[in-house]
Amino acid sequence: MTVVCRGVRGATTVEQDSREAILAATEELLHLMLESNQIQREDIASVIFTTTPDVISEYPALAARKLPGWGDMALLCGHEMAVLHGLKKCIRVLLHWNTSKAAHEINHIYIKEAVNLRPDIAAPHSNTLRR
Numbered sequence: 001m002t003v004v005c006r007g008v009r010g011a012t013t014v015e016q017d018s019r020e021a022i023l024a025a026t027e028e029l030l031h032l033m034l035e036s037n038q039i040q041r042e043d044i045a046s047v048i049f050t051t052t053p054d055v056i057s058e059y060p061a062l063a064a065r066k067l068p069g070w071g072d073m074a075l076l077c078g079h080e081m082a083v084l085h086g087l088k089k090c091i092r093v094l095l096h097w098n099t100s101k102a103a104h105e106i107n108h109i110y111i112k113e114a115v116n117l118r119p120d121i122a123a124p125h126s127n128t129l130r131r
Contacts, residue, residue, distance in 0.1 A: 001100045005045055008033055008095040008106055011114035017089065019058040022051075026063035026091055029109060033095060036107040041067075045096040046074035052090045053082045060091050090114055 012029045014021040026049070033039065049060040061075040080092065090113070099106075108121050 003098050003100050006097050006099050006101065006103060006106055008037060008039070008093075008097050008108060009118075010093040010095070010109040010111075011117055012091050012111045013087065013113040014055065014089045014091065017055050017057050022055060022058040022060055022091065023063045023066075025112075026060040026093075027066070029091065029093060029111065030064060030067070032109045032111065033093065033107075036109055037097070037099075037101075039095070039097055039099075041069045041073075043098045044073065045098055046076070047096070048094040049075065049077045050080045050092045050094075051077070052080050052086065052088055054089055055091060060093075087113060087117060090117075 010029045010033045012025045014025045047061070047064060049064075051060060059077045061077050064070050064073065064075055080086070080090070092114075097106075108118065110118055110121070
């Protein structure tokens with residue numbers, strides 16, 4: 001069994017730019033990404049979080065820091081490009097996962113308004129995994 005580093009993508013939106021909304025949305029998205037792919041904390045190499053420029057009230061990585069065992073995880077936050085026709089109030093996650101799964105076996109999670117970013121891969125998972 002060969003283990004490689006794969007990217008697991010996810011995105012969500014918040015209705016308002018508030019600390020509480022950012023942390024709750026990020027925590028929900030992370031839980032869905034981990035649950036859907038059966039990801040164990042020790043297999044995660046790093047996680048990159050980005051927000052659209054209209055989400056500035058908190059770092060989304062703070063939600064990850066609150067998860068058990070994530071205190072020493074390599075996390076990074078940044079802003080997405082400010083594309084004129086881009087989705088507003090969006091939080092994106094790119095999780096680097098050491099796994100033996102093939103790329104086509106990975107479940108990428110897009111919820112709330114973010115399902116519109118990648119309807120080709122979000123549709124099978126977004127409705128069944130919503131909480």
